[in-house]
Amino acid sequence: MIGVELFAGPGGLGHAAELANIRTIGIEWDPNAVATRVAAGLATIHGDVTKYGPADVPGQMLTGGPPCQTFTGAGKGEGRRELALVIEGVKKVAARQPVDRTEFADPRTPLVLEPLRWTVEAIDLSRPYQAIVLEQVREALPVWEAYADMLRLEGYSVATGVLATEQYGLPQTRKRAVLIARLVGDAVLPAPTHRPYRKGVPQHEGDPALLPWVSMGEALDRPQPFTVISNYGTGGDPKNRGQRTSAEPAFTVTGKISRFRILDGDGNETRFSHSEAGVLQGFPADWPWSGADIAQQIGNACPVTLGVPLIKAAIEASPAAGQDQAPTTQAA
Template structure:
């Protein structure tokens, strides 16, 4: 099975797809991410997603994670403020009209509409995708829900919601808004395989039907114990710095992961996470050939591999239980 990966980055969803037997071609504009992809042997087009369409790269599966900078809490927030314009853009696309990206104050906001443009173009050309898998920051969920209404009217079964990455075996807590669509078939989000992480709740406690969440210490080959001290979300206030030990999952991995300090058991400094370790916290193999510059940003922008595998498996392999293709559902955030 072949597919196309939009905003492909250094290969998160692509590697996940290939692990499930889907060979993808990724479109990515960032030269650094393309360098990593090429080094990893991933089929790559260095270009702008908006300049291509479904007829250029036919495939059975469409995957994508549009840029998050205008939607994420850590970004400029312009996408969240212009959500109504995004939803109006979805209506225009369903009517087969053109969306003018200049109506958005940040052109990156308009990119969240590209997967739908591709999907509808594929349908109109008679080469519609069998499956569509999309993921982004939680603030994009209303966009995916609006997508769902359009895709259902085009014959897809669709499921949307928020998922927690540690519940799919990632050694990191990260919440993502996801969409799975299957043409002519009901869709459902993948069932969690691991327990949710709760501060202060031991790893061995919780639902016995689920596996324990995975800790940083289990994922990384470095001396333990250690403590990670994060600056993420502190606003510069040292009192707000979060701490997690090697016996817990990592904080959400972002492009600023190299700023996290690491201490040994008596407060002694330890080496900060290497590029390879940061990648492992996103589920990449330890030998993934990170290339180019700004590697922490490449890592932080990637779709976590275990989550990607679960999403693709749900889209192409697992027939969901009857009655699960309902209105968009939200899993625990």
């Protein structure tokens, strides 16, 4: 199976696919992310996703994480305010009708429609994708739910929901809206492997059937315990910074992770290196980060540790008939 990765970034879903034994080719417009991908040996087309289609880049699996800036709660919210317009766009794409991108306040918002465009074009070429994996910030879940309605009409089984990344072994708390679609078999979201993080609840407590969540101290090679002071203001007061110790998972990694202050027991202050920030996002410590804006590359990437179970759920055999199965639409 060959996968096509849209909005490929520095290789989050691409490396996850490799770990699941899937060869992929990614399309990415940012030259910095392209430099990282090339250095990592990932097949890459440096170009605009909107200028290509499945006739140009064929494959049996489609993955992608469209730009999230207009949907995330940390941004200005153009995508959230235009959600009705986005969902109308989903219906138009599914009906093979044109979408007027100039109707959107931010040109990045309608990019969330691109995976569906690729999907219906592949169907019309009689080369439908066997599996689809998409991820976005949790605020975009209604978009994936609208996708699900349209994909089911095309014969896909679809699962959507919001997943907590620390429940899949990532040393970071991060919520992602995901979609898995399968042309054959039942689509089911991957079951959590680790316990959810709860402030003040010890790591060893919780469901004994699940592994403990992973802390920053366990993931990073630092000689002594430390405290992270985030760049996020809390309670509406930008001076009231959030804090976590190395015995906890990291705050959500964004392009501003270079602003995180790290204090050790002796009062020394440092910052996360690119390697460390990448590890918190699930990349190997030796991932060859290249080009400029590396912190932004890392923050924009799909966490590798989440990507692997998503891809495996999309391509592996579905539960046997008669066994208990998860519902085709889930929310966490």
